[in-house]
Amino acid sequence: MDGQSIDVRKLTPCIGAEISGVDLARPLGNRSFQVIHDALMENLVVFFRDQELTHEQHKAFGRRFGELHIHPSSLSVVAEHPEVLIIKADEKSKYVAGEEWHTDVSCDLEPPMGSILYIKEVPPDGGGDTLFANMYRAYETLSAPLRRLCEGLTAIHDGAPVYGGRFGQTPKAGGFPRNEHPVVRTHPVTGRKALYVNRNFTTRIVGLRKNESDALLEMLWRHSETPEFQCRFAWRPNSIAFWDNRSAMHHAMWDYFPNRRLGHRVTVKGDRPFFRA
Ligand code: SIN
Numbered sequence: 001m002d003g004q005s006i007d008v009r010k011l012t013p014c015i016g017a018e019i020s021g022v023d024l025a026r027p028l029g030n031r032s033f034q035v036i037h038d039a040l041m042e043n044l045v046v047f048f049r050d051q052e053l054t055h056e057q058h059k060a061f062g063r064r065f066g067e068l069h070i071h072p073s074s075l076s077v078v079a080e081h082p083e084v085l086i087i088k089a090d091e092k093s094k095y096v097a098g099e100e101w102h103t104d105v106s107c108d109l110e111p112p113m114g115s116i117l118y119i120k121e122v123p124p125d126g127g128g129d130t131l132f133a134n135m136y137r138a139y140e141t142l143s144a145p146l147r148r149l150c151e152g153l154t155a156i157h158d159g160a161p162v163y164g165g166r167f168g169q170t171p172k173a174g175g176f177p178r179n180e181h182p183v184v185r186t187h188p189v190t191g192r193k194a195l196y197v198n199r200n201f202t203t204r205i206v207g208l209r210k211n212e213s214d215a216l217l218e219m220l221w222r223h224s225e226t227p228e229f230q231c232r233f234a235w236r237p238n239s240i241a242f243w244d245n246r247s248a249m250h251h252a253m254w255d256y257f258p259n260r261r262l263g264h265r266v267t268v269k270g271d272r273p274f275f276r277a
Contacts, residue, residue, distance in 0.1 A: 002029030008039045008046075015134040015248065016231035017043035024048060024240065025057045028064050036242075037065070040114070041190055045132045045243040045250075047233055053118055053240075055081045055264065062116050062266040069112045069267040072105065072159065072177050078264065085265040087117060089128075091258035095166055098252035101133070101225060102200030103245040104267060107159035107177040113270030116242045119235045119263035127256030130241060131232045132248050135194040138224040139184055142195075150195070150220070151275060153183040153208075157201040180206060182275035183220075187246050194247045195224055196273055224249065235261075245270065 005021040017039050022032055039046050053061070055078055062068055068083040076097075078084040089096040104112045122128055139147065159176035163169045183205065185196040199221050205213040233241055243250055 002031040006032060006035045008035065008043075010043065011047070011233075012231045014137060014229060014231070015044050015132055016047065016233065017045075018047045018049070020049065022048070024051050024061050025053050028061065033064055040242060040244055044134055044136075044248040045231070045233075045241060048240040048242075049236065049238070051118065051238050051240050055084050058116065058118055058264060058266050059083055062268050066113055066268040066270075069105070069269045071267070072108065072163075072172060083266055085267070087119075087263045087265050088261070089254060089257070090260040093257065096252055096254045098130075098250065099254045100198075100200045101221065101249050101251045102198040103135075103196070103249045105159070105177070106181065106196070106198060106201045106245070107157040107162075107179060109177065109179045110272050111157075111181075111270050112245050112267045114242060114244050114268045115265055116240060116268070117263055117265045118238075118240050119261070120237055121260060121262040122235050122237055123256035123259035123261050125256065125259060126234075127253065127259070128261040129232050129234050129253045131230055131251040131253065132241075132243060133224055133226075133250070134229045135196065135224060135247055135249055136187075136192050137229045138195040138220075138226070139193050141226075141229075142223065147184075150183045151193075151277065154180050154206045155183050155197055155202050155217075156180055156204045156206065158203045159201065161203065162200055181273045184275055185246065185273040186276040188271060188274075190247070191276075192247070193275075195220060197221065197224075198249050246273070
């Protein structure tokens with residue numbers, strides 16, 4: 001019966017689970033969908049091995065979780081599939097996507113809810129893992145006075161320094177996205193609170209002096225990157241990672257230059273971050 005053979009195995013007590021017994025190339029029945037959805041809510045990122053997906057099947061899996069997101073500036077997309085980002089590095093690369101801790105496109109007004117990365121080729125000598133961090137845990141382990149301070153704050157998330165600066169991309173009409181989000185966000189499904197600042201996009205805490213904002217952001221980033229809040233996924237060809245951008249951040253390890261790594265990412269739209277006390 002649909003969903004009965006699916007197994008969910010935790011990678012660490014804090015974050016990450018591997019799901020087996022499901023073929024994502026086939027339409028996902030309601031029971032399988034529910035098992036995967038619930039595992040994602042509980043573990044923040046879920047992993048699948050040995051999947052063979054066309055771009056259409058990859059998109060169909062993503063669409064079970066919501067409408068698909070189109071990147072605001074990346075030109076690195078598959079022809080005729082603007083929803084499928086190419087994630088590629090080789091001997092010509094000057095940068096790779098995601099090599100700094102971040103949640104995807106947090107500069108958008110409504111940042112993506114989740115991302116589904118399908119890696120087809122891995123570097124021959126290893127490397128290219130992805131690290132994930134539990135941002136609920138990051139929030140919960142702050143001291144009570146600091147939690148109270150952060151709950152009252154908002155921060156600017158700016159695409160320009162990343163896409164225009166580091167990646168050298170040209171903005172679409174209207175410029176790169178730049179938006180203000182709560183520093184602590186309430187997850188719309190679980191109701192839990194998560195820290196929502198990241199090194200890639202968060203440039204400034206609103207209402208603080210620059211030196212105060214810089215110091216607080218640096219402290220929050222370092223705290224969020226605590227190893228105990230993390231799991232690390234070692235890719236094999238045809239593996240998939242599906243992460244929840246509302247509760248986890250991630251970091252792509254570029255330790256394999258000049259070797260090649262190739263994959264595709266489908267991203268699911270999200271809603272505007274909010275804080276509920
Ligand atoms: C990304 O941030 O989407 C890229 C992650 C990776 O390549 O591991």
